[in-house]
Amino acid sequence: MTDLLPLIAAKYNYWIYTILMMIGLYAMIAKNNLVKKIIGMNIFQTAIILFYVSIAYKKGATLPIIMGDGHGGGHGAIQAADYINPLPHCLMLTAIVVSVATLGVALALAIKIYRQYGTLEEDDINHQIRMQAGQ
Amino acid sequence: MTQHFPALLIIVPLLSALAVSAMGWIDRRWCFPLAVASLGGALAVSVSLLVQVMAAGPIVYQMAGWSPPIGITYVIDYLNAPVLVVVLAAAFLNLIGAKVRIEAEFEEKLGAYLALYILFLSGMVGIVATGDAFNLYVLLEIASLTGYALIGLGKERAPLSSLNYLFMGTIGASFYLLGIGYIYIATGTLNMADISNMMPQLMGSGTLFLALIICMTGLFVKMALFPMHGWLPNAYSNAPSASAGLIAPLTTKVMVYAMVRVGLTIFTPEFTFSRAILSETIVWLAVGAIVAGSLLALMQRRLSRMLTYVIVAEVGYMVGGFWLGNKTGITGATLHIINDAAMTLTLFMAVSTITWKLGSDKFEDLKGLFGKMPFTMIGFVLAALAVIGIPPTCGFFSKWYLITGGIEAGQWGFVVALLFSSLVNAVLFFRIFEIAFFEPFAEGHGHHGHGPAMSEAPASMVAPLIIAALSLIVLGLYTGDIVTKLIQLAIPAGIA
Amino acid sequence: MRLLALIAVVLTGGLIIFHTGDLPDFGDPNSPASTHLSPYYLEHGEGDTHAPNIVSAVLADYRGFDTMFETTVVFAAGLACFFLLRRKTEPGDKPRMYRHLPTGVTLRIKSGGTFPEEDSTEFRRMDSHFVPHQIIIKNTCRLVIPFIQVFALYVVAHGHYSPGGGFQGGVLLAAAIILYAISHDLRRSIHRFSEKVAALSGSLGVFIYAGAGALCLLLGANFLNYEALGPLLGVDAVMARSHGILIIEIGVALAVMAVIVWIYYNLSSAGKHDEGL
Numbered sequence: 001m002t003d004l005l006p007l008i009a010a011k012y013n014y015w016i017y018t019i020l021m022m023i024g025l026y027a028m029i030a031k032n033n034l035v036k037k038i039i040g041m042n043i044f045q046t047a048i049i050l051f052y053v054s055i056a057y058k059k060g061a062t063l064p065i066i067m068g069d070g071h072g073g074g075h076g077a078i079q080a081a082d083y084i085n086p087l088p089h090c091l092m093l094t095a096i097v098v099s100v101a102t103l104g105v106a107l108a109l110a111i112k113i114y115r116q117y118g119t120l121e122e123d124d125i126n127h128q129i130r131m132q133a134g135q
Numbered sequence: 136m137t138q139h140f141p142a143l144l145i146i147v148p149l150l151s152a153l154a155v156s157a158m159g160w161i162d163r164r165w166c167f168p169l170a171v172a173s174l175g176g177a178l179a180v181s182v183s184l185l186v187q188v189m190a191a192g193p194i195v196y197q198m199a200g201w202s203p204p205i206g207i208t209y210v211i212d213y214l215n216a217p218v219l220v221v222v223l224a225a226a227f228l229n230l231i232g233a234k235v236r237i238e239a240e241f242e243e244k245l246g247a248y249l250a251l252y253i254l255f256l257s258g259m260v261g262i263v264a265t266g267d268a269f270n271l272y273v274l275l276e277i278a279s280l281t282g283y284a285l286i287g288l289g290k291e292r293a294p295l296s297s298l299n300y301l302f303m304g305t306i307g308a309s310f311y312l313l314g315i316g317y318i319y320i321a322t323g324t325l326n327m328a329d330i331s332n333m334m335p336q337l338m339g340s341g342t343l344f345l346a347l348i349i350c351m352t353g354l355f356v357k358m359a360l361f362p363m364h365g366w367l368p369n370a371y372s373n374a375p376s377a378s379a380g381l382i383a384p385l386t387t388k389v390m391v392y393a394m395v396r397v398g399l400t401i402f403t404p405e406f407t408f409s410r411a412i413l414s415e416t417i418v419w420l421a422v423g424a425i426v427a428g429s430l431l432a433l434m435q436r437r438l439s440r441m442l443t444y445v446i447v448a449e450v451g452y453m454v455g456g457f458w459l460g461n462k463t464g465i466t467g468a469t470l471h472i473i474n475d476a477a478m479t480l481t482l483f484m485a486v487s488t489i490t491w492k493l494g495s496d497k498f499e500d501l502k503g504l505f506g507k508m509p510f511t512m513i514g515f516v517l518a519a520l521a522v523i524g525i526p527p528t529c530g531f532f533s534k535w536y537l538i539t540g541g542i543e544a545g546q547w548g549f550v551v552a553l554l555f556s557s558l559v560n561a562v563l564f565f566r567i568f569e570i571a572f573f574e575p576f577a578e579g580h581g582h583h584g585h586g587p588a589m590s591e592a593p594a595s596m597v598a599p600l601i602i603a604a605l606s607l608i609v610l611g612l613y614t615g616d617i618v619t620k621l622i623q624l625a626i627p628a629g630i631a
Numbered sequence: 632m633r634l635l636a637l638i639a640v641v642l643t644g645g646l647i648i649f650h651t652g653d654l655p656d657f658g659d660p661n662s663p664a665s666t667h668l669s670p671y672y673l674e675h676g677e678g679d680t681h682a683p684n685i686v687s688a689v690l691a692d693y694r695g696f697d698t699m700f701e702t703t704v705v706f707a708a709g710l711a712c713f714f715l716l717r718r719k720t721e722p723g724d725k726p727r728m729y730r731h732l733p734t735g736v737t738l739r740i741k742s743g744g745t746f747p748e749e750d751s752t753e754f755r756r757m758d759s760h761f762v763p764h765q766i767i768i769k770n771t772c773r774l775v776i777p778f779i780q781v782f783a784l785y786v787v788a789h790g791h792y793s794p795g796g797g798f799q800g801g802v803l804l805a806a807a808i809i810l811y812a813i814s815h816d817l818r819r820s821i822h823r824f825s826e827k828v829a830a831l832s833g834s835l836g837v838f839i840y841a842g843a844g845a846l847c848l849l850l851g852a853n854f855l856n857y858e859a860l861g862p863l864l865g866v867d868a869v870m871a872r873s874h875g876i877l878i879i880e881i882g883v884a885l886a887v888m889a890v891i892v893w894i895y896y897n898l899s900s901a902g903k904h905d906e907g908l
Contacts, residue, residue, distance in 0.1 A: 323667025
């Protein structure tokens, strides 16, 4: 147990993202209301984005924007350890845009479902479908 | 220009999708010709690439001029060249076959529909052609988003089915993204070839094993492997028939291709098949998929729903064949990707033609179809024979490889499941033949000599169907060439 | 069902957490992710592309192909929302509310009655959800919107030197238009920036991006290799890459702005483009 605490302290970012991801996944599976499911989907994707961004961090490093000392010459050698890793940030720009696009399409489908069934609760919708199929 | 063909494969559909969408607002008559021309052009490029690969070996194309692993590369090798041809041919034939349907159902939004169609296709083409793991995720998401929209405007329950598909698809794609994140943590690179170069040093890595499980779980959800297949029957049977003919043959097969690519190229075969517990579990899942798919298909009363459960079983064939771990099994799985795409295309195009003329696909409405729509039923019969696995159609050969591979690996459960499913498929399809052939049309009560009058669908719907059906026989006859000149060369040497 | 979901979720989470022992520490500069590939981007990024913001350089140049597909995803989402939701409604479908400006009287005209002219100066159409005292909101937003747009253009243009770029700038531009639509009226916003313009601008934005890459292809280099644009623009290879990044960022900003406004139009009015939020 004593070496669990340093373990958590050193890798707490992974614990955070896992807990967030599981909250999102639970909401997507277990909730009844369609909008709550959509929000759960958003939380799930955001947790993965946080995971990637946390990979990029280096202790004591700054943003990956190379500040020039003057114009043109005399930059000196750029130490990679002074700047955080830019690649996961670039990848996650893509992932954020994709999650927003998916959110848009999900909301459009939810509007269509609401127009058709009059409710956004999944058990009410299934009840209506069974009633229609039974006729 | 020929050295730029891998890029043209993507540019031509993408630019034409933009043009089609713009034309939808300006002058709608240009939309359909543009779409057909772009798909035809991409198909020609892919055939030329296949010829190039067979002559000279794999092609590596560096996007933006940066060499790997700094930039993104597209790799056309023995594994994806034939799959590219099949994907593009399926989309092209389906577009021509569905012309009448699309113009009738989506008159106002024709530009938007065709643009979504072409974007879906370019996503699929990109997944097959790419050599970068993250690029595969982005293309997966394009294909998924356009798929949700193409399915969403269908029959009564289409929006709800599409939303359920959206949730499951997002879980699958996000798990894949998470798996790539784990690979990135362990190796530091995203390029497929680069990762496989670093694999020998990282054989015992727990991180990479977890990455393999997570990646595979994500892909299994997207290909509807049992028990995560719940979204597929609703989504495909409630979709408009033109979309179903595009999405059904392509999505699951391209996901199986992605699984093969991830298993063979990213995680080299030594790593993928090194933990017996993983391979065994997945083969048993595949057995469950085959059995469940076949049994559930028996219970259906609508033709399109029955076919979706047949797809679930076919996915089980391919996944089980791959995870057997031996050369015959992987050959069978890869061959089945090509064959199953052709079979599913023919089946769904036949169903689309039938519903166009009859309005419904319930079994009791299919009476006397052999007399009324002979050409459609010829195509349907050929595809049904391929699914059952009768030579010389292509379905027989891939099943042969899968069964041989199962016997070699000692997975008797898999072999028994394959034989069981062949029997069930025979029952399923012969039941339909019986209804369509032997039961006379109700109005022909007094006319014993006359069959029902022939009222076939328009030629633009039937001609691509016949071409697709004939391709099943052609693929079957050329199986030897396909296997020896393409697939066997694609499998890395390390497998028994 | 909920219990089953809870068990599945706890098991999955437990499996993932159990394996965190293998992963590098938080902030470790010697992890494989930080030492294998990314030092190349940091050390050579500015020299290769004249863009001090390495994230922009990676996004738009080294991995520009991904970004092109990302823009296509945004465009596909706009198409999807339009395809799923858009429906044309007849003017007589719902009762409408009009305000007679000289007297301040509000009229509610049921379906089947005659509506005033579109450009009538005496009657102004109102939304069914009545919002009183709009004068503060309206005028504050009218003052703020131009500054938002200028700032958005700054973000797009300075993607090389500060955090920013096409996506961020495009979203800000769209936010300005959506602010106008919320504070005033959806119909007035559609009148100024119509759906057809939005759809065509979206296509144009992605076309600028893919077209710039195809132009490089036609000039002989690989797809999206901006060095081929050097002779065309009259600069050397490295500056050509910098200009190439700027061109595609403009394309991205245009596409993102148009598509987000298009999605807003369709979602907020459930496809009818009649009355918004």
